[in-house]
Amino acid sequence: MGLAAPRKRTKISHDPNNTNWSRSTTGFGHKILSSQGWTPGSFLGARNAAHADMFTAASASHIRVIVKDDTLGLGARSKRDALDEPTGLDAFKGLLGRLNGKSDAELQADQRKRDDVKLARYAATKWQAVRFVSAGLLTQEKKEESTQKAREPGDIESSSLRTSEEEDQKQSATEGTNTETEDSKSRERGGKKSKKDKKDKKDKKDKKDRKEKKEKKRKRPESHCENETATPSETERSVRERRPLGRQMIRGRHIAQKKKALMDEKSLNEIFMIKS
């Protein structure tokens, strides 16, 4: 944890679990239970209970809960923790691998994978992950929008790249910062969807601008039904995270306008007028 982190000072008790009490066998409770035929380590309840195999661990000892005093979502880990993973063990892993008779090439590949994960995690924690929705493979289209979407990996990325990503995914499944989960999922599911998905995407992108989004929203319900993956928080998330793309889209529109202007004299004038 960095120096800038808020310092939390808590004094831990000498015996926070009060093992002193739990180990003692002289207490009143222990005495009474033993006198009624209980032996340490056994469960309470009827002898040979028919439902005994349905008892849970909570019948053996009290339920333990981690005190939660934040609003971190279920399964999430605080951002800072992601970098706190012990990575120094990697070299050791290689050594163990060699001892286990793995070939150098294999080991190198393993090491490479680990490094990739590290890099991905670093990038993901440093800058917020940008997420994309796949729109299937590239097909020739009339619309010019596709030029703009060339940035997205789902369309043109080579297959090898994709597999390596998926491997990464398996490795870092628990991380929760993985960029591509959603991406690959939707890829699997709707590989050949093209137009409709794109429409969705457009809608989603538009949403990031708070003021703009409202008109588009009317379209959303239907698109929602079509695209299973579009859970609200996901789209909301993209609203938060894809802000740079907003600028890009405005620029894209600007370029398109310019292009048009070259063909149309009137609009050419318009632009010049504005400029001057």
Place this chain on the structure above:
Amino acid sequence: MVDRRSDSEDGSRAKRQKMDKSGTDPRDNPYLAHMYADTSSNGNSSSQADNKNSAFAKLQRHKTTATLAQKVEDDDFNPFTNRPFSSKYFSILKTRRDLPVHAQRDEFLRLYQESQILVFVGETGSGKTTQIPQFVLLDDLPQTQRKMVACTQPRRVAAMSVAQRVAAELDVTLGEEVGYSIRFEDMTSPKTVLKYMTDGMLLREAMNDHDLKRYSTIILDEAHERTMSTDVLMGLLKEVVVRRPDLKIIIMSATLDAQKFQRYFNDAPLLAVPGRTHPVEIFYTPEPEQDYVEAAIRTVLQIHATEDEGDILLFLTGEEEIEDAARKISLEADEMVREADAGPLKTYTLYGSLPPHMQQRIFEPAPPPRRPGGRPGRKVIISTNIAETSLTIDGIVYVVDPGFSKQKIYNPRIRVESLLVSPISKASAQQRAGRAGRTRPGKCFRLYTEGAFKKELIDQTYPEILRSNLSSTVLELKKLGIDDLVHFDLMDPPAPETLMRALEELNYLACLDDDGNLTPLGRLASEFPLDPALAVMLISSPEFYCSNEILSITALLSVPQIFVRPASQRKRADEMKNLFAHPDGDHLTLLNAYHAFKSPDAQENLKQWCHDHFLSLRSLQSADNVRMQLLRIMEREELEMISTPFEDKKYYENIRRALCAGFFMQVAKKETQGKNMYMTIKDHQNVLLHPSTVLAHEAEWVLYNEFVLTTKNYIRTVTAVKPEWLIDIAPTYYDISTFPKGDIRSSLLRAAERLSRKEKMRADSGKRR
């Protein structure tokens, strides 16, 4: 905001009027007609049963079929009252016949007649709570046996409202043939054949009537909730059915994991009635959410903006979080309406401490569109997990589930019981999702990943008995005549350590003797619906000449916090609290506030007065109510109500001493270094004084009401005490030889010395005289 408040006032006024009306109707008054319902139970109903046998004559006990029963129901005359059925009865009858359980009435009757114990599974909305007891009534014919049918509910409100509904369905007056019995309110008569009651109430009856002889059939409803009382009752009934072959038991559960019930009841037959449900589509987030509250708010707003008509149910963990989210959602929704012509969105909150009439508001229909042809309105209900199983709210189409709820946890090692936010179980998550499909196909948005659902959530929620301090339960069990606690057949036996702790506490409180038998004090303490420590404190308070005051403090400790501290006016609220502050601690401060509340000055305009002094009127009124009920028990048990004169300088000291009599096991001593640092006695936990305390000086020894578990451990509601008192009042607990060497021991030794010196002086002066 403004019109919301005026709304609620209207609601409360209307409700109160209604309650007044029913309260003043002398016919409904249950108290006068039957003072001794237990002994004369159904005494005169047999004659009535004879002359109204006209319709019942066609029925033979435990041999009826659905067709026969329906014939009786379709008759012109009400067999219970011998009066003709009203037209309303027939219209209700029609809707009753549409309920899912009705389709399986024959099957139910057959299984019921064949077996002593039956497990019945029906999802909420199947009609089981209202219909099954009526099915039983027409087959069991309890009036012919001078017995009753009992149906237990975990919640008081449910017992009352269901009884009311069923009375209407049977076309009888509530409190006569159909009644209810909840703590402090008995709405039954000698004519009563069907009685809805809380599970705790049936347990209380069992204490005095171990075989439950008044009942021919006992129905445990909502058994899936696994409340403490239901669990104990199930264990008890398992023993009772052996002694009473004529008693029939029906266990009703709303969840489908009923095998456990079946196995527990020696493979009892099971009947499942499907609820009327529609498919629910589940959505997960692709990634864990960093902030579940924020994500929940965003999700609700997005549903409102993009999804079809239908109400939203959002689960959050606690009152504060819920109110906060409700405020944010309404603000954002208002903006959405202004900026983008969204439909109106109305937020309702729902949590346990909300008064019943406010809880009722969630049933109001969604707001209409702002203009004809406009976007439909929507309501969003933000609730704790009470909306998970118990309440049926129609019209919910979208459920937002962050995956957390506040759950009670007990750690017997450090003796801390607290409510903590923790992940729900898979079963809970499924229940929550099911809420979306009640009226039409719905959607459930889970704010966690599918992986988290599979990995982080446990299968079943732990029943209450595994999560609580057992001292009052052990006292109850002892009173029920169960001595072998180790082998008492519970569905989920608690951890041995938890039981040990409970026995130990009861022994220190002198409720159990050294052989584990109930003492007279323990017997008396079990009469009070209180934690044993509080009960013992109350019982011993006359010895300290302050039973009136201790009674008030006990009542104040058993209701939600009376001091209000709104985020926007913290400073002002603290100033007001200081008006009541007593330098020696929070218990006395509570008492001062209560006395001020009872002063004529305040009684003039309670609402305004409480508002001005940042006190919760609701909490104070319920404390007043609890006090009155406890007073009744104290009078019944002939405990003296006395006070030390206020002018006496020992007035407050006596109260503090009396507090020690109950709370000597919740004491902490100041550490030699560190401000506000304390160490609990015997359990040796480092604790801090809660910032809310008014304790003016650094007291060496304090007793506390509550251990608050957060990242730091706090003790809340503290009062300064003296070690001499503790040694004097609880000599076995403060047996100095049992304390390890250290600060606490030496301090106790010094106190013991002072005590003996004083004693000696007293003896000396006595001799001289």
